[in-house]
Amino acid sequence: MTQQDIANMVDITSASKHFNLLLDQFGPYRIDYSRNGKHLLLAGRRGHIASMDWQSKKLHSEINVMETVNDVSWLHTHTMFAVAQKKWLYIYDNHGVELHCIKSFNDVLRMEFLPYHFLLATCSSKDFLQYLDVSVGKQISSVCVRAGRLNVMCQNPHNAIIHLGHHNGTVSLWSPTMKDPIVKMLSHAGPVRALSVDKTGTYMASTGTDKKLKIFDLRMYNAVTTRQERRAAGSLCYSQRGLLAVGTGHLVQVYKDPHLDHKGLPYLYMSVKGPVDKLQFCPYEDVLGIGHGRGFTSMIVPGQSPLLLSFHFVLCPILRILLLQAPVRQTLMVWNVTPMRPISSDGNGRSKLYWKKFNLSLSHWTPLSLERSMPSPWNRSVRNKWKGWALILMRRLVLLLAIN
Template identity: 40%
Template sequence: MKNRSSKSIRRKDAFIKKNEESQKKELDVLLPGTGGFIEPDHNEKTYQINQNEIVSSVDLTSATKCFDLKLGYGPYVVNYFRNGRQVLIGGEKGHVAAMDWVTKKLICEFNVMESVHAIKWLHMPNIFACAQRDWVHIYDDKGTEIHCLKKLYKVNQMEFLPHHFLLVTASEQGFLSWTDTTCGKLIAQFRPAKVKKIMSMAQSYTNGVILTGHSNGVVNMWTPNSQDPAIQMLCHSGSLTDIGITSDGTRMVSLGTDRKMKLWDIRMLKPLKSYSLKSIGSCIDVSQRDLIGVSFGNIVQIFKDCWNTELKEPYLRSKSNGLIKSIKFCNFEDVLGIGHENGFSSILVPGAGEPNFDALESNPFMTSSQRREMEVKMLLSKIPSELINVDPGIIGKFAIKQLQQKGLENTKKSKLKKINDFSNVLDRFIKKMK
């Protein structure tokens, strides 16, 4: 019976996987959008094409997505909302602004009158977190301060887990914190022992695990359920400058002071590719279609087909008006946002964004009523922090070995019970005979 039950469970899992694959193939036919890259002429290099030539070749709607904002409170950090419609920028000298960058409509703008180190959208585009000089402050879409998280002190890195409603922060003192934004409760906060300074932070979108890059070239993977790193990887011989994660959460790109860019498979914990760069890269980001953007001083280079073929030359190259502090690809758009010391720039990167979107997950065209409904659905389907695990496939599966052990224990108990019952019957019979 035990072998039959385990076999039936495996058959059910295989049947579910086959159904999912067949449904995906059927739905792929209905996807209307197709992505495309720049197709150069004979003996022409794509990195020689500048933004003016790209803007003159595209339609008017796409051309308006390339613009520059000259601002005097930089350098600026950039963060796009998940649906790719709203952008949030924060200047080191206190300037904070949120806008619908497609229509160029300003949502809010104010100056906090102190330094800004990190900025992050939360579960909806009407609320965001701002890491200021001392504490983390929460603001709404009108620029009103809603809350001040004084337990999060001197924060310089932030990530938000939308499915868990967790704001993850890293401080200058090395403290890692997970805060539940639904109730303001601090889920976990600890200072890892024997861990060097945190230089960068990223999240895996599939399992909610936080990845941190350190000054000794090590990448650590963290969950709020343990004060020790779940996985440690030595990625570079020198200090790490930045790390980026693909949209499927299975691969990682790392930059180091050893002038190398390395591509990793997080599942296998093995390097896929290693490329030598001409200079030290400062920022990195990965688009939805696996394009990699790297900044060097005031120059941004975008690389294509790094995962499958050898990297020989960049796909695109762009020069900004100042030293670059932050770069972010916009979801569902062929756009790269650049935050530098003289403001914010938006450049066109053909082929960067996913052409099709899931309206139930992230809808760029959602109305206010749809936004309210989505917020309620997200709260109802909130995943507890205890379920954050490096292997997300564990959740929802049958623990066959544990079931077999329970079955053995149950059979042993039933046999012992039968023996005890039989011995009791014998005792009664002997007493009656006497």
């Protein structure tokens, strides 16, 4: 079933979500959706950067930095984004105005923003993994990985652990509080090409130059399924409901429950006009964004977005005042999560990762506000005071009416 067939069967609003942007002069393009799924960021390899409201097709800004752009990422709000340019890391606002140039982050290749910690994780060609605290603008951690050029990175959305893929076929897991990897596992016989972790933090998908697509169970660090591909995939992305998008050359395939069946046919597939550079599912929308060598394509994927929207502080619509106060309120939030203990070994000599006190249930992820509670002016004493004045005025009004 083609995208045109799907567009003909759905309503007009859903059909408008499938479109193509022909941008063949500055590609290939890196993309990033905002957390509420409303805003889209495009960055061409040759310096073209654009931010837009992809639903209304309203352009916020469009600039050309006149140098190589390696990656792009939204920050805690859609009014600011980070751009990994040829030499340094830059911060821009939604009007394209340069806000900051961070020269301590040089030769950055990939970025991941951790929204619940206000941290921007970057990996560079100089073999460094760095963390930037965007709330204060300071670097909080810098680790030399000692594994060569770092151009494959993803985050675990469940616990904000960074996964790095290396040229020797290994995948390492990192935390900003540790100078050594939490876990290091051999995943492929050749260099790792792409990584992605599902929303629950249970499964990790990886591809390598050995033309294999593997699904790992992160509870045991074992491959549960292995799929042999004709070509090595260059991009992977998990959706909010567990669909896996695989980009191989000009072909994009979407698999349903890839950890259960290693021989099943793809749920959907589509061919784009250029080689795929990055895939990303739009949050809370049945849409897959495809950044490729000749621009951008929005692909309709029925059933990828959740039916119930969990986090009320992420979503629209909310009042304009709350939107303006959202960055301050998010900065003042404390997440009730304790750091995890390092790896130890059990009695059989196998490595074991302890997650004691690492509470990840919805009740423990409830934000605890640090804002000082202000007393309400309408307490009992104030109410009684106003009540007394009202009685006095009523009595005087009755006397005036009686005299007249």
